[in-house]
Amino acid sequence: MSLASLVRKLEQFVRLSPVDHVILNRASTERVRHFSPRVDIVREGEKPKDVHLILSGWACRYKQLEDGRRQVVSFFLPGDICDVNVFILREMDHSIGTITAVSIADLSREFFDKVAAGHPRIVTAFWWETLVNAAIQREWTMNLGQRTALERMAHLLCEIWLRLRLAGLTQGDSCDFPLTQGDLADATGLSKVHVNRTLQELRADGLIVLKGKTLAVPNLDRLMRAGLFNPNYLHMDHEGRQLDAVAPPDAAAG
Amino acid sequence: MSLASLVRKLEQFVRLSPVDHVILNRASTERVRHFSPRVDIVREGEKPKDVHLILSGWACRYKQLEDGRRQVVSFFLPGDICDVNVFILREMDHSIGTITAVSIADLSREFFDKVAAGHPRIVTAFWWETLVNAAIQREWTMNLGQRTALERMAHLLCEIWLRLRLAGLTQGDSCDFPLTQGDLADATGLSKVHVNRTLQELRADGLIVLKGKTLAVPNLDRLMRAGLFNPNYLHMDHEGRQLDAVAPPDAAAG
């Protein structure tokens, strides 16, 4: 449906040329697939073939132990790219599953080769995406290692909120929120029961309004304080800073 | 001192040309700096300028909350590259500090530009390094979120052991191990006291011999089982699989 979220996000950081837009647009409409909620897009152990761009819907990366313990290690929102250049690796070390119904575009190795050879601004934008994803993963490590249940949950909600907002998917102080308490448990390393307790506490403190599949954040600052949330790791502070490409000019001659 | 660990690691994955060797060799001898144990190389909030290659010694990435809680989010061993292309970002979202005395080579933006323009095998190797680091960070998320203290510690020790072995830094079943119990606590999200208890238990089970600054692993398989350790995420299984570059042939004409 919407390549808009990706472009909106990337352009926050690098100004893309008209040709860049055409390239991205073509790539994201050529090979589109649709998935139901709660199914796997990719499974651990498979050979990675294409890179997936989330066009609509929510998905997650997760890992599982033999005894069934499951950890969600990241969420994918519209506009997110699963892993630039994953096909370099021989096999997947994790699975990717949908939360809601999802449409994705499959981006081929050839697409990335073409980008690498002739579209340095997109290369820079993809490196930015890669570095931010790494930063998010580090922050999750911090979240699980050091924060209490309440802080952890507040932090996660702040992150999702800001990422949705960057993708243009919030309306006023509320947004769609399809995660179940079970999903939140798998993502925070807490039990479902304790997730419930924690959400009750956040509600009681007036930090969130969560009902059905809608989340409202009446006061983001307060929620951020509760989660000891420092947005620096999302590297969103780039308004007006329209970088030129990182690759040298001559590489752009393709 | 030793560029060897980096080259050894990368060549596990991609065959580098003689010219590639020269490039890497020059980059890693030009701008070398030395640091004492327990000092910061980079601080959160600073503008990233160069990329750091660890030539010798151990370092770590860490994040800290205002109240002092500290999480080590990764360890750097000889041959590790801190973050390919970090200078794309406006400021660091974490700090990098030494554990032991450390020497690093500073790799400039120009170096990466040159590599991107004319050395596709190194580009591939750097993407591999980047993707593996991301996989390691995900596994840490899993480790902190789902594993018990004993599993977590065993898992961490397995990872360090295998990474050291890949870098050629183990001798038989033992290796240098400069981490204090405090470091292990910060990395595993456990208290120092509980780290001590956990190490005692691993010792009692004959899974490790840890004394002074030396670690021995008498039976890696048993330690791996104790940590529910699946090495797939390190993507080391590439013997004989000498990939050609990912970038298209024409880009190699530099």
Add this chain to the structure above:
DNA sequence: TGTGCAATGTAACATACGTTATTGAAAACG
């Protein structure tokens, strides 16, 4: 070659969070 400081080890006690179980309310479904 002591002497001081950092690192390790241990005990007693506290608690945040997990587990199991049950209930009611929504969704999903045939």
Add this chain to the structure above:
DNA sequence: CGTTTTCAATAACGTATGTTACATTGCACA
């Protein structure tokens, strides 16, 4: 349109791990 399944809510109870405190060892350095 009833039936089934999933999800949320809550209670009672259990435990892995945290906290505080102090003793011991080891090592850097004067």
